[in-house]
Amino acid sequence: xxxxxxxxxxxLARVHGEVPAKYADQRGRRRLVVAGACALGLxxxxxxxxxxxxxxxxxxxxxxxxxxxxxLAGAWxxxxxxxxxxxxxxxxxxxxxxxxxxxxxHAHARAHRLTLMxxxxxxxxxxxxxxxxxxxxxxxxxxxxxxxxxxxxxxLPSLVVAWRMPDPPADDE
Numbered sequence: 001x002x003x004x005x006x007x008x009x010x011x012l013a014r015v016h017g018e019v020p021a022k023y024a025d026q027r028g029r030r031r032l033v034v035a036g037a038c039a040l041g042l043x044x045x046x047x048x049x050x051x052x053x054x055x056x057x058x059x060x061x062x063x064x065x066x067x068x069x070x071x072l073a074g075a076w077x078x079x080x081x082x083x084x085x086x087x088x089x090x091x092x093x094x095x096x097x098x099x100x101x102x103x104x105x106h107a108h109a110r111a112h113r114l115t116l117m118x119x120x121x122x123x124x125x126x127x128x129x130x131x132x133x134x135x136x137x138x139x140x141x142x143x144x145x146x147x148x149x150x151x152x153x154x155x156l157p158s159l160v161v162a163w164r165m166p167d168p169p170a171d172d173e
Contacts, residue, residue, distance in 0.1 A: 015087030
């Protein structure tokens with residue numbers, strides 16, 4: 001867990017700083033996970049809205065409003081998740097202790113399985129939603145679908161770690 005350069009020192013200082021009391025326990029982290037899942041859900045709603053309404057001004061305005069909300073909320077949520085999980089997902093491996101490295105492996109394995117289920121669900125939803133004439137999908141919807149998939153894949157390990165991480169041991173006095 002030895003920092004190799006100045007960047008490592010800064011990253012360790014950030015994640016080993018004071019965790020806000022609201023998010024220091026499992027219940028608080030799980031609230032953050034729910035907020036993160038809601039933000040990801042908004043991206044998926046954005047895709048559906050774009051698919052159904054594009055091309056239109058309503059679809060465009062809805063898209064930009066949702067992206068702004070998700071961008072602002074997501075930056076705060078994932079920053080807070082990183083601090084509350086002590087950087088288990090975000091830190092380079094040489095900065096993790098054995099427990100964190102093991103937890104990261106478990107989180108990535110579980111996130112991988114969840115991603116595979118998500119890909120199958122998205123595939124079947126898209127195929128079943130296509131009209132008989134195969135009229136096509138609006139390009140905005142495809143772009144938003146790709147963005148939603150990529151964001152979900154990137155966020156799942158952090159969400160899994162935060163959901164599964166136990167409370168720290170109580171201080172003995």
